[in-house]
Amino acid sequence: MNTPQRPAGSARSAESRARAVRWALGLGTGVMCAIGLVLLFLLTQATNNRELYERNFGWLLTVNVLVALVLLAVLVWGAVRLVVRLRRGRFGSRLLLKLAGIFGLVGVIPGLLIYVVSYQFVSRSIESWFDVKVEGALSAGVNLARVxxxxxxxxxxxxxxxxxxxxxxxxxxxxxxxxxxxxxxxxxxxxxxxxxxxxxxxxxxxxxxxxxxxxxxxxxxxxxxxxxxxxxxxxxxxxxxxxxxxxxxxxxxxxxxxxxxxxxxxxxxxxxxxxxPQALVANAIAVQEANREYQERALAREGLRRMYIGTLTLSLFLAVFGAVLLAVVLGNQLARPLLVLADGVREVAAGNLRPKAALQTQDELGGLTRSFALMTQQLADARGAVEQTLSELDAARGNLQTIQDNLTSGVIVLDGQGVILSSNPGATRILRAPMAAYEGKPFADVPGLAEFAATVQRHFDTFLHDGDHHGLDHWQHPFELHALGGGVSGQGTSLVARGAELPDSTRLLVFDDISEIVSAQRAQAWGEVARRLAHEIKNPLTPIQLSAERLEIKLTGKLPEAEQAVLVKSVKTIVDQVDAMKRLVNEFRDYARLPAAILHPLNLNALLADVLQLYGPETARVPVQAEFDERCPPISGDAQQLRQVVHNLLQNAQDATQQAAESAGATPAPVRISTRWSESAQRVRLTVTDCGPGFPPHILQRAFEPYVTTKPRGTGLGLAVVKKIADEHRARIDLTNRVEDGVTVGAQVSLSFPPEPTAAL
Incomplete structure (x- = not known):
């Protein structure tokens, strides 16, 4: 059963906010009290020092008003919080409200009584300091001294x-x-x-x-x-x-x-x-000074009265604020254990057994919270052990899935009837079919893999039937698959498949793509054959040609006309065939001696534009149309070898297009060459498209092997050289027939180059 649990981060955040509120409340209380005490002290000093009083009267009054407003705002904020808690039905809200009301009344009623008495006392005391008779006597004394x-x-x-x-x-x-x-x-x-x-x-x-x-x-x-x-x-x-x-x-x-x-x-x-007379002058000055001071104080008596009353009001606010704050603090102390228990009971009732908070106080309520926390801790430990076991199992399963997903080998799990139970991305990549979409369906239903599925099923049946006799725990067999969609990336797909039985009567099929290995072995074998042919065949060709020419020279003019014509024709045939053999041997020699590519930053568009100057309208048998993508970044390439690749592809495309046009009796369509930069794949793609007859299926799968060609006089080394140079440049090569409405209308060769590293940055 899934139990609702409060996120640990949310709990820590709530605790941090509560701690911050308590700190802010305590700090604000301390600051307000300190400001109030400072103001009271300054007010006391100012009333004893008339000059200090006059100098600081304005800002003292302003600060008093500001402190009073701040305290009033704090009181209003506390009252609003209590009302909000009460409306939300928070546990303990009524208790807090009752305590706040009691302590507030205890603080406010005596404070108001003291405030009223003090107000009356201050007002009457200040007014009693000033009398009309005293003012008249001082004025008369000043006039008497002046007269x-x-x-x-x-x-x-x-x-x-x-x-x-x-x-x-x-x-x-x-x-x-x-x-x-x-x-x-x-x-x-x-x-x-x-x-x-x-x-x-x-x-x-x-x-x-x-x-x-x-x-x-x-x-x-x-x-x-x-x-x-x-x-x-x-x-x-x-x-x-x-x-x-x-x-x-x-x-x-x-x-x-x-x-x-x-x-x-x-x-x-x-x-x-x-x-x-000094005595008279001193008396006159004393009377004048007394009268001036009396007048100044009489003028400032209203401000003095306001200052005293403001101080009394501030003191009342401090008393009320302290009383309400004390009510909130004491109410929290009393209600906090009850809130902890109530919250814990609700969580346990909802199935949440995570450890509960406990208070470290020494009273009975604190002990009750600790006992409840111990009980929930024991329940949580038991559940944690179960969850840990399940999590370890899930982790092991996840690790196995991760390993399976990152294997370069293809992995498919089948049941006894050949239905796909699961597969990894390696199987999709190697078989070039969306294997995940066919889970729960027979393996034979995957397009293009029916023969492979049937062969695999036969091997499983044979292995399981004869497993007790040969003693092996798996079977292994090579397979050759044709690429889907009528295309080839290098050549046909060569697989080595292994099969084994799993404990639950399911079947495990593991296979690896060894096409590159086979291709490399074939290229190496053809290179060795080419070297031997160039060595063994080229040496006798020259003597044969020289002997035939010498024979023609010796017999010319000594034979009848009919025999002379036969001699000339025969010698020409021998010389032509020897030249063809020499060209064939030279091509094999060049294929075997193809040097390693020296890679430099290269602008592919500029290289193609330079090569296409040789395929202008005045020289080309078949016109060539170019379309370059200006966004293409530089690639790492060997300019000389890439020129050879472009020449081979264009010549093959022109030959195929001209052959199709002659067969149809029409004008040859142009050959198209283009470049394109793929943002998603981060590749520069070179494509050559012709309008020829395309490749037969048996040729398409082996088009890049030496001596595989559709030309009557071709050697089949052109595409093999292209494949070898593409491998040197870490480029992917694809060869497909172009089909429109079920009819082959030409072929297309594409090379995808990675960008030059500094250009990719």
């Missing part, structure tokens, strides 16, 4: 104006002493007297050591000229409070009264720099 400083600066300017009256009657050259006295009186740090064009006239204090004191602006000069007094407070914008308190000063510019009246009197200006 106080302006009052002090105005008072110092008036004092400077009062003191400048001392310079009204003082000449510019004596103004220095008056300025020193004035500086001591006012407590100023620096006093400079300027003329009407803004040039310093005299100075006292720090400016006395400066070549070019800082000149008041044109606007200050204009204001002092119009209102007789101007002042400005400097040094309040320094970086630190201590520097601002030390450098705070009032710089006044007053017009010096001139009691004289005249158009030539030029106005003069006194510029005095007076320090401000």
């Amino acid at each position: 106080t400083l302006d009052t002090i600066a105005s008072d110092l300017a008036n004092k400077t104006r009062t003191a400048s009256t001392q310079l009204a009657q003082v000449h510019d050259a004596a103004a220095g002493v008056a300025l020193e006295r004035m500086r001591d009186q006012l407590g100023a740090t620096d006093i400079v007297l300027w003329n009407s064009v803004g040039q310093p006239v005299a100075s006292a204090g720090q400016s006395r050591y400066i070549l070019n004191p800082e000149r008041p602006s044109a606007q200050q000069f204009r204001l002092a000229r119009q209102e007789r007094i101007s002042y400005q407070i400097e040094g309040l914008d320094d970086i630190s409070h201590s520097q601002a308190s030390a450098n705070a000063r009032v710089r006044t510019l007053v017009l010096v009264a001139n009691p004289g009246v005249g158009l030539l009197a030029e106005p003069r200006y006194v510029q005095a720099t007076l320090p401000l």
Whole structure:
């Protein structure tokens, strides 16, 4: 019984996916928790550091939102998976859903309570930090400090104006002493007297050591000229409070009264720099800084509130995510043994006894899975032993079939009535018949093999009848088969067949094709005969010819006219026959001495085009038509020997065509020569086709043997030389009669050459 089994690769793939999901879930949980903790830490640092808070507020809020969205997506994905498992009816889905719901409620309800309380607390706490009264008090303090400083600066300017009256009657050259006295009186740090064009006239204090004191602006000069007094407070914008308190000063510019009246009197200006009280300046700066900081925080309180609330929301999501994740993990731990047992029971019920998974936990459920796995392992071992035996038998059978399919010998198994039970590809190749199509049919029904089948049946009957007498376990006999379809590939098929009886009363027929061996032996024998004929016959031919010619010379003019005519005719006959014998001996000698082919890359189309120049319309007895395939790659060949092959084939084709045309009293049809490249066979095929009478069956099967010919005066060596050269070039040669409507209309010779190795690459 065939048992459904889950493929090992599918199980490993499912386990790998489950492991990957667990790793991804754990890694994602860790990353989310780490990001949440980092955000909480950064938020804590930012709330204690206003500058850090302002600088990182934007991206902190963005990351909070992204983390919240990711956690929400994970929660939705987990919920969808649970729903899908429940709809598919997966075992344990309801338990997982119940556990997830319980743990989710346990995590969500307290989290929501804490979230609501914290939300209210944060909202009210932040709002309580900011009060309208505090804001009004700070604004009033800033205004008070500004008014106080302006009052002090105005008072110092008036004092400077009062003191400048001392310079009204003082000449510019004596103004220095008056300025020193004035500086001591006012407590100023620096006093400079300027003329009407803004040039310093005299100075006292720090400016006395400066070549070019800082000149008041044109606007200050204009204001002092119009209102007789101007002042400005400097040094309040320094970086630190201590520097601002030390450098705070009032710089006044007053017009010096001139009691004289005249158009030539030029106005003069006194510029005095007076320090401000440090305590007052420090208090004013402190109030201003406090007011600015209060305003900045008041503006950012909405963002701060959103940040705190966002952090609380993130914490809630983390709590809910952890609760649901814990529910899934614990649910899997509880349901996993039950799932393993349920899956194993279903597989055993379906006939699948492969080893089952077992959990290594120490609880009772884990022990139950291990006991179940042990039971299925024992059943699987028993079945495995049986399957191993069957597989070994199948493997042995497959090996035997593989060996049989790859044998060069033909193998046929027959029953007692000669019906084909099985055959191998070697039998199909050797017999040239689709033997696999005739399995289950009598051997004698195979076209063209009826005689061979009958002979084989007789040998089996004789062997089995006389087997007890001769003591052999097989019989052996040579056979000669004619090629099917009226053609020949080299020559007839020669077989050596062996037969034996199999244990189940069937019969084994094994046969080998020895046609090439026979052909080689015949070629070798004919070569030896040719050498001996050339040696034994050629030597006496010349003396015979010379003796006849000498006899004619000696007797010419000494015989009557009638005897003289007989003498001349007889001598001519002897000389002609000796010449024919010499040509025959030379052909045999050339056949025996045919050199080994020297193979080089060769373009067959170019060689044929060169040879066909000798068969033009002006010289050819029978026209030759050529058709070349330009796709033909180069072949490995001997150009001289292939020229001889083409000449022999064309001359034979022309002779056969001319003979048929003379017999019919018609014009000879053209001889066709063509090349074709076969992609499937990877061969270059050369074909010569004539319109002659064809070959008789007894000649067709031995056409490539020496001295087998249909010509009255032929030697039969032309096709033998072609066969020998084809063998040197590793080419297959085929000779067939062309039949149309049951009538032979000519013959066709084909040579198939393998391409040159570099061209095949």
